[in-house]
Amino acid sequence: MRRRAGLTLIELLLAVGLMAVVALVAFLTFHSALRAWRAGTELSNSLHQGDYVMEQIVMGLRSSYWRAAPGYGFQLYDDGSGSGARDAIAWTKFGSALIGAETPYAGMPHAVEVSLRDVDDGRGGTRSGLTVRSWRLDLQKEEFDPDRDVPPVVLSTRIVGFNCRVLDPDQPPPTPGEPKPELKWTDEWKDASTNKLPYAVEVTLYAEPAQAGQEPVEIKRIVRVPMAERSWGR
Numbered sequence: 001m002r003r004r005a006g007l008t009l010i011e012l013l014l015a016v017g018l019m020a021v022v023a024l025v026a027f028l029t030f031h032s033a034l035r036a037w038r039a040g041t042e043l044s045n046s047l048h049q050g051d052y053v054m055e056q057i058v059m060g061l062r063s064s065y066w067r068a069a070p071g072y073g074f075q076l077y078d079d080g081s082g083s084g085a086r087d088a089i090a091w092t093k094f095g096s097a098l099i100g101a102e103t104p105y106a107g108m109p110h111a112v113e114v115s116l117r118d119v120d121d122g123r124g125g126t127r128s129g130l131t132v133r134s135w136r137l138d139l140q141k142e143e144f145d146p147d148r149d150v151p152p153v154v155l156s157t158r159i160v161g162f163n164c165r166v167l168d169p170d171q172p173p174p175t176p177g178e179p180k181p182e183l184k185w186t187d188e189w190k191d192a193s194t195n196k197l198p199y200a201v202e203v204t205l206y207a208e209p210a211q212a213g214q215e216p217v218e219i220k221r222i223v224r225v226p227m228a229e230r231s232w233g234r
Helices: 009-062
Strands: 076-078 089-095 111-120 126-136 153-156 159-167 200-207 215-226
Touching: 009 089, 009 111, 009 153, 009 159, 009 200, 009 215, 111 159
Parallel strands: none
Antiparallel strands: 076 089, 089 111, 111 126, 126 153, 126 159, 159 200, 200 215
């Protein structure tokens, strides 16, 4: 009689075990690739929003407006340092930066305030978010109060830290023929009450990291304020 070809029980178990190992390796590889893709996407989104917000702040500071009247200076509210900073800055400007071209008072002097606040995350909770408030300076009612009447508008909820410093106005000028001195920055703007503008502002945004537990992504720019020399009478 001819022998029948077939698999023994041991061969069958070995085949099933090998298929399980191959399936596990394929799953782990796919899972790792998926996590890396999601992390890359999150990082890309954070950087994209951070760059956009930074450009708006830079354009807003460069379009600063000044005149010798109360309310036209620069204000810095220091609240911490590093990735946990929750600073706020306020100044007067022209143009559509930070407020949009459709805003009726974009073509006239208006005040803006950029700050990090706790905002609604849309799911009944709160999270940090960079916000802006703006209002025109002229033709306001006597009872107008920006802290009460102007709600903040969220720029990005991916910004978890906001730190600002200004160039120290007491820094000595460079001596001809000598190396340029190291720039000195300060968290305090003591000239806010005199309606003067800083020569430069260092803005640092901390964007949400790609994965929980990682350090926020730092985005830093130094912005020269063109109207500063006029505010100091130079």
